[in-house]
Amino acid sequence: MKVVIEHLTKIFPGRERKNPKDVVAVSDFDFEIPDGKLVGLLGPSGCGKSTALNLICGLEAPTEGRIFFGEDDVTQLPPEHRGVGLVFQNYALYPHLSVRQNIRFPLENLKGDAKLTKEAMEEKVQEAAKVVQIEGLLDRKPGEMSGGQQQRVAIARALVKKPKVLLLDEPLSNLDARLRLQTREEIRRIQCETGITTVFVTHDQEEAMSISDLIVVMKEGKVQQVGAPQEVYDSPANLFVAKFLGNPQINVFEGEVKDERLRIGEDDLLPVKGAPDGKVLVGIRPEAFVWNKEGAFCCGKKAVEVMGRDSSIVFTHADAVTSQPRAIIDSELVSAEIGDEVRFDLRPKKVFLFHPDTEERILFS
Amino acid sequence: MENNYTEIIKQNKVRSSAKSALLYFGLTVWSIVVLFPFYWMILTSVKSYSSYNAEYVPKLYTLAPTIRNYIDAFTAVPLARYFLNTLVFTVLTTALMLFVTVLSAFAFARLQFKGKDIVFAFFLSLMMIPNELVVITNYVTVTDLDLRNSFAGLILPSVASVFYIYLLKENFEQIPEELYKAAKVDGTSDWRYLWKVMIPICRPTIVTITILKVIECWNSYIWPRLVTDDAMYFLVSNGIQEIRENGFGRENIPAMMAAVVVISLPLVVLFLIFHKKIMEGVSRGGTKG
């Protein structure tokens, strides 16, 4: 089922008595989720991604805009009629019910023609449990399980009714690092197996990039960019997106374009064909740096952090906006005799220019 | 499909507004049940004696309010005396209770002594004893000590409360031990540490305990009734009962209501000012079945 979102806006009226300022949680959200894809809604906390999820789910009513599931307008439809499955950050498993009862819970809500026999329910519970691989745990209580297992139960409960759309709200953030890796693979696998259109919300860019077909980057209620993960990483629409994706973060410098050449400080770095003259912000990915004794970009060395396969060189530069600019270099290429001054060449594909005021991308070739 | 959805949407809207109307209606009904006795109390207290008795069918309002009954309440019976007694009783009992409670909670929470755990367990087990059981001997004790009709007899048995000691001890224990150690290193005495550090930090709990005790004292009836038969030592509750049975001559209900208003007023005013604190305190540590 494809999901179409048109001009979706959600405004919460101000709560404070002294300063009743409306909060715009989601602003003019326009997006189409293709059928059967896994979409990551990504942004820092408070960017409105959870509100967007609640709107899709029907737990909140939008102030403006419309939501379509397939061809049907579901904007005003209460959540239980939308055929969505929702998984929460804290799992929201009922602590007094066993795993089996938890998974069966949504089935028992069905009324009229949709009503199921006990056997049919049990079959569906087994089926859902099998998908998330918890068949052996059905008689346990949620309190007796690990976080990862609880999350699987929550997913099974969301899947058991065969939802048209599966929504996951920060599904991994309560898990420890190892489980997080495992569970995210699991989510990807389950999504592929079931083919259900899935939206998940996260603030962790690595998480979103690693499993999504598409990511939506949001900031302060506004969509910044939509695209395949690699595409967004390689070609960020603005400085925010460039900064938000990638670890270590992109390095930002103040620079200048003159006669289609990019300069930072004294150093004449790259040809930037098509970029207009003027001051710019320069984003340079850590992996853009190529260590070269005769390189064009001259910086002061601060420290070398060895990370195994790669090393990161922390350096200083008078025009750096980033407080700790760093370059990632293959460890084998780093020799002990780095002086106080380091020089780099830059890979032009990993260098982005942004307008100093609007922070929008300035393209060059 | 489209039609089906719009139908559901419509039903949903109608249902939710009907529900909320019903909800507010129900809550309003209960508000009236709660408030009506108060309204009736105040209304009756400003009706004149003759007009009250002339109303075979009581009126829900009055056009000629009078303060005559309030004057009667203070002159015909020693209402001011009852008031003063209750005030003295409440203040002294609460103050003594706080003193005793703070000291023992501190001993249990911070000081080391032999048999602390056993003594504390014993204290806790005392919580099970209902007041009704010990009141008999206390009555005999107070009578034997010749303390009937005295403030000492009224106050002393109500001073110690295991439950408040427990509540405060739990709160004291939440203060990090490092603070105590730091104070010890600086040469602060236990006494000074208790009053300068622990009590200020635990102020919310102390306020809670105080509020609960004040309410309890102001409304206490049974014990005062047992140990006082001299109207000079009556508290407000006994005063009301006395007024009901012997006061104001021929059942002067408006004057009686005036007395009741005066007696209820202090706690109601206190409540309206501190309602958040009081409700919070009661839900943390109150019991009343």
Add this chain to the structure above:
Amino acid sequence: MREKRTLSQFKAWLYLLPAVLFLGAFLVYPLIDVLIYSFEEGYNFASQTYQGTGLYNYSYVLHDPYFIQALKNTFLIVIITVPLSTGLALLISLGLNKIKALKDLFQTIFFLPYVTNTLAVGLVFMILFKKTAYTDGMINVLLHAFGSPGVDFIEGPYWAKIFVMCLYTIWVVMPFKILILTSALASVNPMYYKAARVDGTSPARIFFRITLPMISPMIFYLVITGFIGAFKAYSDEVALFGTDLNAAGMNTIVGYVYDMLYGDSGGYPSYASAAALILFTVILTITMINLLASNKKVSV
């Protein structure tokens, strides 16, 4: 070093001293004493002598028609008011939990009876329900309007007195119950309700399968304290029917204890002790049964 330690021990006990003194004199000693009293037969309050020991006091109390009446009244209060007030409080708290506007106002109003003097408001209830030569009372006027002849609730038939007594008891105990249940309901994580809504759970099912199990510990707490409180009923009855409860036929066990101790029928601490211990045993038994039942229910 040793000396210092003894000193600090001594100091700790000094801090405890006031509490130990007060509790010893007014709680521990009376507890032992009341047991002794209850077995001393023919105790004379004036000379403080007794004739023998045995179970006669218990037998006397259990055969006293006033005690039987008090027992009956007390049980009626317990059986009627505890379930009704808890159920009603739950209903009101659920309502409070659903609304946003005016919630604080409603909560404050509902809590008001907690801080008022029960004797004082009891008087108001009395004049609302009482028939006198001058007036039938507000409630009877209302009953007339519905075509009923009306009844004197304060000095009339037994059922009418029980009715007004239970009504007033419920009015008095509601604030505490509403407060506890409202905060219990508010502490249920809203994500459970969200999850249930997405699954299309009906409101009734949400209540019985989610809300109720989650707040059940608090409900059991209220039922237990409610039982204990109702068994100790006394001052509400005094407020409505006056101090001579035996004459009104509305005495309670606690009232019986005090009447044996004090007043016109008083001077029998032995009987009072026996009655108080019977009450204590009843309360203890019922609390134990409650606890056992709740343990079973909650752990399911």
